[in-house]
Amino acid sequence: MILITAPTGQIGSRLLDILLDEAPTHGEELRVIVRDPGKLPDAVRARVDVVTGSHGDPEVVDRAFAGVDAVFWLVPPDPRAPSLEAVYSGFTRAAAKAFTVHAVGHVVGVSALGRGTPVAARAGHVTASLAMDDLIARTGVAYRALASPTFMDNLLWQVSSLRDDGMFTGTVAADRTAPAAATRDIAAAAAGLLLDRSWTGTGEAPVLGPEGLSADDMARIMSDVLGRPVRYERQSLDAFRASLIGQGLGDALTDGYVDMMRAKDGGLDDGVPRTPRTASPTTFRAWCEEVLKPAVQA
Numbered sequence: 001m002i003l004i005t006a007p008t009g010q011i012g013s014r015l016l017d018i019l020l021d022e023a024p025t026h027g028e029e030l031r032v033i034v035r036d037p038g039k040l041p042d043a044v045r046a047r048v049d050v051v052t053g054s055h056g057d058p059e060v061v062d063r064a065f066a067g068v069d070a071v072f073w074l075v076p077p078d079p080r081a082p083s084l085e086a087v088y089s090g091f092t093r094a095a096a097k098a099f100t101v102h103a104v105g106h107v108v109g110v111s112a113l114g115r116g117t118p119v120a121a122r123a124g125h126v127t128a129s130l131a132m133d134d135l136i137a138r139t140g141v142a143y144r145a146l147a148s149p150t151f152m153d154n155l156l157w158q159v160s161s162l163r164d165d166g167m168f169t170g171t172v173a174a175d176r177t178a179p180a181a182a183t184r185d186i187a188a189a190a191a192g193l194l195l196d197r198s199w200t201g202t203g204e205a206p207v208l209g210p211e212g213l214s215a216d217d218m219a220r221i222m223s224d225v226l227g228r229p230v231r232y233e234r235q236s237l238d239a240f241r242a243s244l245i246g247q248g249l250g251d252a253l254t255d256g257y258v259d260m261m262r263a264k265d266g267g268l269d270d271g272v273p274r275t276p277r278t279a280s281p282t283t284f285r286a287w288c289e290e291v292l293k294p295a296v297q298a
Contacts, residue, residue, distance in 0.1 A: 001067055002194050005055040006074040007032040008039040010153060011110060014187035015072060019194070020047060026195050033064050058094035065102040070194050071095075073109040075132070079249050084128035084256045089135050099141045107136055108193045110186065111145035113179070113206065114263070117271040124259030126268060137202040144193050146186055147204040149179040149269045152287045155218075156295055163296050166228055169235045170215055171261040177212040178269045182287045185209070185280035206278040213284055225288040226296060237262060 002019060006012040016032065023030055031049040034040060040050070053060035056075075065071070073095065081087045099107060111133050112126040121127060133145040158168045172178070189207050193199065213221075215232040222230040235243075237258050244254045260268070272278055 001029045001031055001049075002070045002072070003031045003033065003064060003068045004072045005033050006076055007034055008036075009074065009076070010151075010183045011187050011190070012072070012074060014184050015190050016044065016048075018187060018191040020044065022191065022195060028195065031064060031068065033060060056091040056094060058097070061095045061098040062101070065095075065098045065104055068102065068104055070106040070108070070197060071099070071104055072190055072194060073107055073136070079247075079253060081250065081252060083252045084125060085131070087125075087253070087256075088128040088132040092132050092135055096135055096139050099136070099139045104141055106142045106144075106194070106197045106199075108144050108146065108190050108205075109133065109136060110190075111147055111204070113147045113149050113208075113272060114268045115147070115204065115271070117268055119263040119266045119268050122259060123263035123268050124256035125253075126260050126263065128256065133204075141202075142197070142200050143202040144199065144205045145203075146189055147206040147272065148186055149181055149208060150264070151183050151186075152180050152209075152282075152284060153183045153291070155292060159292075159295050162222070162226070162230060162292075166230050167233055168215075168219070168222075168230065169233045171235050171237055171240050172215065172265045174215045174232050174234055176265060177214045177217070178264065179208040179211075179274065180213050180218075180284060181207045181209040181280055182282035182291075185282050189280065204272075206272045207280045208272065208274045208278045210274075210279050210281060210283050212274070218284060221285050222288055222292070225285060225293055 004016055007016045019030055033051045033055040037050050037052055051064040055061055075088055075091050078087050111129045114120045114123055114126045115130055136143050161167050186207050219230045219232045241258050
């Protein structure tokens with residue numbers, strides 16, 4: 001049995017779709033933990049075992065992990081959390097105990113690039129996510145952290161600006177090249193690891209996309225795909241901080257995002273070379289054509 005956390009999110013929902021197609025041929029049953037089962041489509045609820053609640057709740061994970069062979073682990077956002085430790089390791093601590101109690105064999109988690117880089121210890125959310133990985137690894141479970149760069153899908157937060165002003169913003173230098181990955185590729189990587197559990201030990205499984213891109217590269221590709229000029233505007237970290245506070249984020253998460261973006265501009269995502277094993281298939285142009293353009297035109 002495979003258990004999926006956060007099954008209604010961007011990555012979890014895509015993963016669940018893949019596993020619903022492929023798990024039966026592998027002899028796997030599926031279980032999900034979800035706060036609101038009503039957010040799952042009726043057809044999905046009919047095919048999975050549903051445990052209602054938060055996967056940060058000790059009683060919920062103790063019940064949900066019984067009889068489970070593999071777990072997909074993703075911590076949910078918590079805008080008002082008192083600290084980054086609470087968001088990542090604090091939320092995961094009950095599950096880490098349950099992995100041992102229920103002899104879960106394999107865990108695949110969503111994490112971030114940056115381990116081993118000079119800025120890893122001061123990278124906000126990434127630093128906290130890497131500490132979460134270490135917490136899970138110490139349980140003795142076979143663990144793979146999907147070490148991810150910035151998601152292409154984050155641009156969907158800027159659809160209105162792209163549609164109305166032909167502009168998107170970010171804090172990194174316009175010509176800094178870095179990896180970017182589609183969330184659907186991260187879901188596919190997770191599915192592969194969950195279905196073929198011949199791997200052992202702990203480590204990272206980077207998902208780097210097929211190419212390095214700068215913000216200027218992205219602007220050029222979006223201009224081509226959307227059929228209108230798109231430009232990149234670099235935002236200061238102070239302006240970025242103000243925008244997060246304006247969205248209602250607490251101080252801990254705001255500081256974490258600012259530190260993370262400062263670290264990305266300092267090479268946080270540059271530590272892993274792209275190889276056939278670490279590359280993922282979706283190009284930025286394909287993602288723009290298949291995901292961004294329909295969202296902008298909606």
